[in-house]
Amino acid sequence: MANILIVEDEQVIRSALKQLLEYNDYTVSEAGNFDEALEAIRSERLDLIITDVRLPGGEGTSLIEEAKDIPVLVMTSYASMRSAVNAMKRGAVDYLAKPFDHDEMLSAIESILIRQRQRSQLAHNGTGSAVSSEAVENDDTSTGGSPRASVKSFMYGDCEQMLKLFTLIEKVAPTDSTVLIQGESGTGKELAAKALHALSRRHDQTLISVNCAAIPETLIESELFGHEKGAFTGAASARRGLIEAADGGTLFLDEIGELPLEAQARLLRVLQEGEIRRVGSTQSRQVDVRLLAATHRNLKAMTRNNEFREDLFYRLNVMPLKIPPLRDRGDDILLLADKLLQKLLKRMDKPGISLTQAARQAIAAYDWPGNVRELENALERAIIVTEAPGITPDLLDIDFNDSQNSYLEVLATGSDMPKEIDTAKSSDLSLEDYFQHFVLENQDTMSETELAKKLGISRKNLWERRQRLSIPRPKKSG
Structure with a gap:
């Protein structure tokens, strides 16, 4: 199993991440500062390094050069977004913004390790080999290689709607077509984007994810397109934006419906001409970026209200993917509940806990407006507070509305x-x-x-x- 080095000076974060990875069968080494990390890199056989940007004794990004062929995943906060961009420029394979959820971290690690094994296989075959990167990626039985990434490495589902979605993802992923991922909050839109990137020809390049709703409107253009020195107050030096940082790879814009109209116009030019212009610049720069976008809003309706550009909508809507809400996924709900429960029990080191029949019936009856995210939160909360081996409906703290109350009473009590x-x-x-x-x-x-x-x-x-x-x-x- 892969050996992963965690470099993080905050003991709480380091211990929690170590526990998460060990529960998922990874071997873990730790370092609390720059010097300890250097010693581990030079003395241990490592498959991946996960490091914070700022460390006692040095910058986490300086470990990238020391790591050489070992992939480096950088952790950063939104306040350090510029550091993340710089890390990608220096050779980091990916970055995650704090706070990240566990699925996000595990998905990123799996994707990185799959790509690393594929590169190792190519190197083993030699430069004269007829085996290409694409051939290895699509061959599940390559000698010495690893099974290729699949949609189910990122998402789960056995209902007809999800199986159709997986088929669409596998068909569109190898192309450079723009994809618009639609679905309610909590359905797994970012996981779909990661699957699209992992199955694409750009899988060994950067995937940069941006939540448009999380960046202040006054900063969004600078963050996406970069700026020149003196372009605005505080712009002490020129810097690249996230689109430039994704050059050659994939850019995922989550909650694109929150993008201001002026930024929408700039993004349209990226899609039409393959070029960007930094804030405060008169010069355009060519970029090669595959764009994935996601939203829980009705963009078509927003175009009628002049809240979203109609021309941009049609540029984005080349290949729409709709992720069904959890309430419409039939038997997937209970199967997913079992899968999430086992994952949580392993992570929280609380074996032997199960769902009572009444709890299973309540889960099946509830509409889950928060979708998979709400289900996972409900299960985690129940595991924390339960004092018995069986989780009962009241521990799930499901908020049934009045029209469901009599039904819930029948099922739960x-x-x-x-x-x-x-x-x-x-x-x-x-x-x-x-x-x-x-x-x-x-x-x-x-x-x-x-x-x-x-x-x-x-x-x-x-x-x-x-x-x-x-x-x-x-x-x-x-």
Whole structure:
């Protein structure tokens, strides 16, 4: 298993990251300052270095030259974004902004190590070999190599919608087409972007991710396009922007719907002409960047309100990818809950905890407006507070609305069924039994909208469950 060196002077961060990596079967070495890091680089066989930008005794970016062929992943805060750009210029393979989530870190590490193994395989084959980088990447059984990256290295799903999404990602990834990733918050849009980059021809180049909503409007153009010395107050020197830093690689603009109109016009020129102009400059510079964008907003509707440029929308919307919300993913919800639970239990060193049947029913019944992110947070919270081996619905702290309350009571507490159902049989009813009985008893007097509201689910979910349980809608008379 890969040996990873963590270079971080803050003990809490270093210990937490060490624990995360060891729980995911990596071998971990630690260094708390620049000198300790140098000693580890010179004395140990390392596969990856993860370092903070600022260290006691020296800059983390100075380790890049010392590391030579060892890939370096730089950690930085937003306040040190300029340092991240400089690190990429000096040869860092990627950077993550603090605070990062665990999936983001693990995904970045896996992607880096896959690329490193592929480069090692090419070197092993020699310069005269007919095996190209693309051939190794697409050959799952190359001798001495590693399985190529797949979408499922980054995202999970077995429902029809997700499988179709994975197929689209695999088809568009090898091209340089612009991709617009659409989906609600928490569905995994950034994971889709990382999968697109890892499966692309640019996989050994830089992937720079920018959250447009996290950068102040007054700084967004300077951050993206760079600026010249004296372009504005505080611009003491010229510097590259993030688009230039991504030259040759991939730029992922998350929440692109938050981009100001003036910055939209500049971005349009990048897509049309392949060039940028720094703030305060009269000269244009050519760039070769593959653009991925994501949003939870309706950009088409925003164009009608003059909140988003229509020409930019059509430039972005070459290949739209829509990530379904968790509530529409059927059995994926419980399968994903099990997968996330096991990952969290391993990370938090709390084996032996499981979901009770009532908790599983509550998870299946809830709409999850925060999607996968909300599900993971609910499970982590439940693991922290539980004092028993079984997680009960109340520990998930799910915020069911009023229309779902009676349904939740049935699922979570085992209380009496609504009066429409024979209470003598209620103790033997499962979630699907309850659904089937309720629908059959009330569909002649209630509309589909009323049935869905009473059950606390969407009309689409009602229709899908009808199909799965073979419950036909009643024929209208006349």
